[in-house]
Amino acid sequence: MKKILALILAAVMLTGAFAVSASAVNEDVEGTVGIYSSMYQFVIDMMDEAIKKEFPNLTPAYDGSFFFYGGTSSLITKIYGEMETGVLGCDMMLVAEPAFSLELKEAGYLEPIEVEGADTLLRFPYDEEGYWYPVRVCNMVLAYNPEMVDEWAAKGVTIPKTFQDFANDPSLKGYISMGNPLTSGTTFAAVASLTQDNHYGESYLDGLAANEVMIESGSTAITKLQTGECAAIMILEESILKVLKEAEDAGTPITNLEVIYPEDGVVLIPSTVMTVAEDHSANVNTEACEALEQWLLSEEAQKLILQGYMHSVFAGMEEIPYGSVDTDGLIAKDLGVDWENAYRNREEINTLWTEKVTTK
Numbered sequence: 001m002k003k004i005l006a007l008i009l010a011a012v013m014l015t016g017a018f019a020v021s022a023s024a025v026n027e028d029v030e031g032t033v034g035i036y037s038s039m040y041q042f043v044i045d046m047m048d049e050a051i052k053k054e055f056p057n058l059t060p061a062y063d064g065s066f067f068f069y070g071g072t073s074s075l076i077t078k079i080y081g082e083m084e085t086g087v088l089g090c091d092m093m094l095v096a097e098p099a100f101s102l103e104l105k106e107a108g109y110l111e112p113i114e115v116e117g118a119d120t121l122l123r124f125p126y127d128e129e130g131y132w133y134p135v136r137v138c139n140m141v142l143a144y145n146p147e148m149v150d151e152w153a154a155k156g157v158t159i160p161k162t163f164q165d166f167a168n169d170p171s172l173k174g175y176i177s178m179g180n181p182l183t184s185g186t187t188f189a190a191v192a193s194l195t196q197d198n199h200y201g202e203s204y205l206d207g208l209a210a211n212e213v214m215i216e217s218g219s220t221a222i223t224k225l226q227t228g229e230c231a232a233i234m235i236l237e238e239s240i241l242k243v244l245k246e247a248e249d250a251g252t253p254i255t256n257l258e259v260i261y262p263e264d265g266v267v268l269i270p271s272t273v274m275t276v277a278e279d280h281s282a283n284v285n286t287e288a289c290e291a292l293e294q295w296l297l298s299e300e301a302q303k304l305i306l307q308g309y310m311h312s313v314f315a316g317m318e319e320i321p322y323g324s325v326d327t328d329g330l331i332a333k334d335l336g337v338d339w340e341n342a343y344r345n346r347e348e349i350n351t352l353w354t355e356k357v358t359t360k
Helices: 002-023 041-054 072-083 099-107 146-154 163-168 185-194 203-210 218-227 237-249 286-296 299-307 327-332 339-344 346-358
Strands: 031-033 035-037 058-060 067-069 092-095 133-144 176-178 232-236 258-260 267-275
Touching: 031 286, 035 072, 041 058, 041 067, 041 286, 041 299, 072 092, 072 099, 072 185, 092 099, 092 286, 099 185, 099 267, 099 339, 133 146, 133 185, 133 218, 133 237, 133 299, 163 203, 163 232, 176 218, 185 232, 185 267, 185 339, 185 346, 203 346, 218 232, 218 237, 232 237, 237 258, 267 286, 286 299, 339 346
Parallel strands: 031 058, 035 067, 035 092, 176 232
Antiparallel strands: 092 267, 133 232, 133 258, 133 267
16 A cells, blocks of 8 residues: 555656646747847757747747848848837847947947856856857868869869968969858958957958959858869858768768868857847847847757757857867867957958958
């Protein structure tokens, strides 16, 4: 009899435990929320699905999606236009480079959100007043085709091991490619970093121009790398890892594409989450935005970041994106970006790029 009572009691306790677990879902979070984001669409799709499960009574603002996608630079242009009316078309933002967070904070467009224990939770800087927090980390690297090293050598071309060589080794003239900082926030961050006085200065752009760098999308650059039209490209690590993983999943692994982690350092870009101040937001739903910010800095959300081939912002997180290398090791060799400089001198950096590189 005692055994039967014990079993019944255990069953009741388990049922209670599951009930607590089920009620942990944010069912009390309601209203509408819209998020401007530069994350890849497949990551947005994963995030959408997870948010809908975690927040079943929250309404997506954009045709069934919580996210409105755009490249960081195009989103910034869109936001500038909306700022003229005083109200943005979103309630939150997940854009690629923190310089814009500094700008929006100064303009009074952000709502501070407290994330308890952020100082121990995060391994990247955040705004101590709570106006922005890093959520995902993009990594600007180089890439090459390991199957064509000998062919390039026969032509007198040396595959670069550093960002400096990429721009300044004359053997690479006409054989390098990268994105456009005027349309890509991560490329802008890389250009801002590499042209800092404590790195290579404005002369880095002169080197890119002299080496006749091609300005094109990541997918086009990868194709040219594989076909032998390019010897090396500057690109986000996640773009290469995604192609490698999808080929492996399809049962057709490829060996003509590989990341170069430059010996002079990588450029890590911690992408931030921001909540729009209520008097400037589309749906005036700060409470829901706060819950979403907390969720984005949860283990579940950070696992999705890793699945998106980006690095986690969590301190002590040992997991890395597929095919990547240790995140803390990358942090140790991060060239860094002066985000204040990138914000204050955005127009000047873009003008220099246009004058020195695209008009040559």
